[in-house]
Amino acid sequence: xxxxxxxxxxxxxxxxxxxxxxxxxxxxxxxxxxxxxxxxxxxxxxxxxxxxxxxxxxxxxxxxxxxxxxxxxxxxxxxxxxxxxxxxxxxxxxxxxxxxxxxxxxxxxxxxxxxxxxxxxxxxxxxxxxxxxxxxxxxxxxxxxxxxxxxxxxxxxxxxxxxxxxxxxxxxxxxxxxxxxxxxxxxxxxxxxxxxxxxxxxxxxxxxxxxxxxxxxxxxxxxxxxxxxxxxxxxxxxxxxxxxxxxxxxxxxxxxxxxxxxxxxxxxxxxxxxxxxxxxxxxxxxxxxxxxxxxxxxxxxxxxxxxxxxxxxxxxxxxxxxxxxxxxxxxxxxxxxxxxxxxxxxxxxxxxxxxxxxxxxxxxxxxxxxxxxxxxxxxxxxxxxxxxxxxxxxxxxxxxxxxxxxxxxxxxxxxxxxxxxxxxxxxxxxxxxxxxxxxxxxxxxxxxxxxxxxxxxxxxxxxxxxxxxxxxxxxxxxxxxxxxxxxxxxxxx
DNA sequence: CGGATTTGACCAGCGC
DNA sequence: GCGCTGGTCAAATCCG
Numbered sequence: 001x002x003x004x005x006x007x008x009x010x011x012x013x014x015x016x017x018x019x020x021x022x023x024x025x026x027x028x029x030x031x032x033x034x035x036x037x038x039x040x041x042x043x044x045x046x047x048x049x050x051x052x053x054x055x056x057x058x059x060x061x062x063x064x065x066x067x068x069x070x071x072x073x074x075x076x077x078x079x080x081x082x083x084x085x086x087x088x089x090x091x092x093x094x095x096x097x098x099x100x101x102x103x104x105x106x107x108x109x110x111x112x113x114x115x116x117x118x119x120x121x122x123x124x125x126x127x128x129x130x131x132x133x134x135x136x137x138x139x140x141x142x143x144x145x146x147x148x149x150x151x152x153x154x155x156x157x158x159x160x161x162x163x164x165x166x167x168x169x170x171x172x173x174x175x176x177x178x179x180x181x182x183x184x185x186x187x188x189x190x191x192x193x194x195x196x197x198x199x200x201x202x203x204x205x206x207x208x209x210x211x212x213x214x215x216x217x218x219x220x221x222x223x224x225x226x227x228x229x230x231x232x233x234x235x236x237x238x239x240x241x242x243x244x245x246x247x248x249x250x251x252x253x254x255x256x257x258x259x260x261x262x263x264x265x266x267x268x269x270x271x272x273x274x275x276x277x278x279x280x281x282x283x284x285x286x287x288x289x290x291x292x293x294x295x296x297x298x299x300x301x302x303x304x305x306x307x308x309x310x311x312x313x314x315x316x317x318x319x320x321x322x323x324x325x326x327x328x329x330x331x332x333x334x335x336x337x338x339x340x341x342x343x344x345x346x347x348x349x350x351x352x353x354x355x356x357x358x359x360x361x362x363x364x365x366x367x368x369x370x371x372x373x374x375x376x377x378x379x380x381x382x383x384x385x386x387x388x389x390x391x392x393x394x395x396x397x398x399x400x401x402x403x404x405x406x407x408x409x410x411x412x413x414x415x416x417x418x419x420x421x422x423x424x425x426x427x428x429x430x431x432x433x434x435x436x437x438x439x440x441x442x443x444x445x446x447x448x449x450x451x452x453x454x455x456x457x458x459x460x461x462x463x464x465x466x467x468x469x470x471x472x473x474x475x476x477x478x479x480x481x482x483x484x485x486x487x488x489x490x491x492x493x
Numbered sequence: 494c495g496g497a498t499t500t501g502a503c504c505a506g507c508g509c
Numbered sequence: 510g511c512g513c514t515g516g517t518c519a520a521a522t523c524c525g
Contacts, residue, residue: 270499270500271499272516275513
């Protein structure tokens with residue numbers, strides 16, 4: 001943005017030319033501007049501001065800029081009128097001055113917001129960095145302690161124990177683990193504590209299995225020994241925990257390569273022929289950190305083999321390179337959003353805000369949630385709009401970093417709509433039960449509403465398309481060190 | 494030689 | 510209980 005132009009507008013300095021001129025003009029660098037030039041600058045300013053907006057992901061800024069342009073257009077219209085009616089020149093001139101002042105104020109506000117956004121962004125970056133550093137330290141510490149506790153015998157197995165993973169993902173935050181570790185410092189050995197944790201978790205999961213089994217039997221026999229409001233609470237909690245553990249994000253995108261380049265390192269650990277699809281499904285796990293629980297499945301679409309379906313599961317437990325953060329943020333945020341919306345509101349009904357959103361007519365069917373799948377899955381379909389040039393142009397290929405906040409914001413804004421956190425879900429589940437609602441059907445309803453709510457946001461879908469298209473685009477040149485698998489070749493042949 | 498990939502075996506969940 | 514399916518393991522193999 002041209003600083004001089006800004007200063008001229010922001011300071012709203014009276015210019016000698018404009019002061020003496022009968023026509024309402026503004027000046028720029030000492031040169032009087034006619035209205036067409038003003039429009040030109042306004043348009044230019046809009047373009048520049050839009051570019052900045054794309055970099056800053058500042059939605060509010062967009063509104064400000066639009067307002068600014070509207071004002072300038074309004075200005076022109078008013079000025080044209082005043083030229084035609086000389087009798088109203090004075091009043092028109094006053095109107096123009098008013099508009100100029102308003103214009104300047106808006107720009108000043110715009111700058112303030114911009115600066116504030118910059119500060120906030122830096123703050124968020126800093127918090128993120130601190131979090132990642134702490135996390136890495138924690139992981140290293142745990143590994144150290146594990147190696148002591150196991151006489152130096154530690155492997156991936158220990159880190160990959162699902163119990164531990166589910167424990168951390170079950171809403172027991174690292175803070176809790178920290179507090180447990182500090183209590184351990186007060187006298188308990190790490191080994192004992194870990195054994196106890198594992199026993200508790202094993203016991204929890206065994207109970208959950210038992211309850212699940214019992215419920216299945218009850219369902220078969222139509223027995224009411226456990227009517228909806230009498231089902232043990234643990235069952236609900238376990239179900240929620242299991243959901244959290246199993247939430248998935250599926251991305252459909254056109255790609256010739258065997259994988260989309262999402263910035264992470266993956267190791268293939270299996271391949272299976274899936275039913276109903278001649279193309280094999282490949283299983284990958286993240287190898288950027290030992291014990292990272294993230295896995296993904298890659299499979300070509302049976303109907304259209306140019307479409308690559310990548311399904312992500314889990315959250316990374318390590319810092320990610322900028323190129324990986326876009327996809328990771330998108331998937332983890334989508335999973336969070338998905339899970340946050342997986343329960344009804346506290347009154348047992350779907351939040352009316354969701355229904356309002358669902359009623360919006362602009363759904364593009366790009367993001368869908370599946371309630372019928374064994375695990376809650378959000379599918380992002382990028383095949384329909386991938387050829388839309390206007391959307392492709394929004395984001396240069398290979399530049400994912402600055403999309404992350406926007407994508408995460410777009411996803412994260414949904415839980416706010418639902419007005420709940422993951423921690424509330426178990427409580428709500430109990431309440432839900434007590435009101436005798438059919439959990440499965442309400443869950444499906446909520447998912448449907450969430451689907452509509454997400455897809456109703458054109459900004460979200462556009463940003464998503466841009467982000468993942470750029471990922472897919474870059475995958476042609478970089479397959480992340482993974483060669484084409486047999487499965488892919490097999491399928492392409 | 495070490496890391497990545499392949500592939501058959503194994504296991505768990507689910508429906509009948 | 511049995512068979513089917515999806516997901517994972519781990520030994521064998523490949524590759525740089």
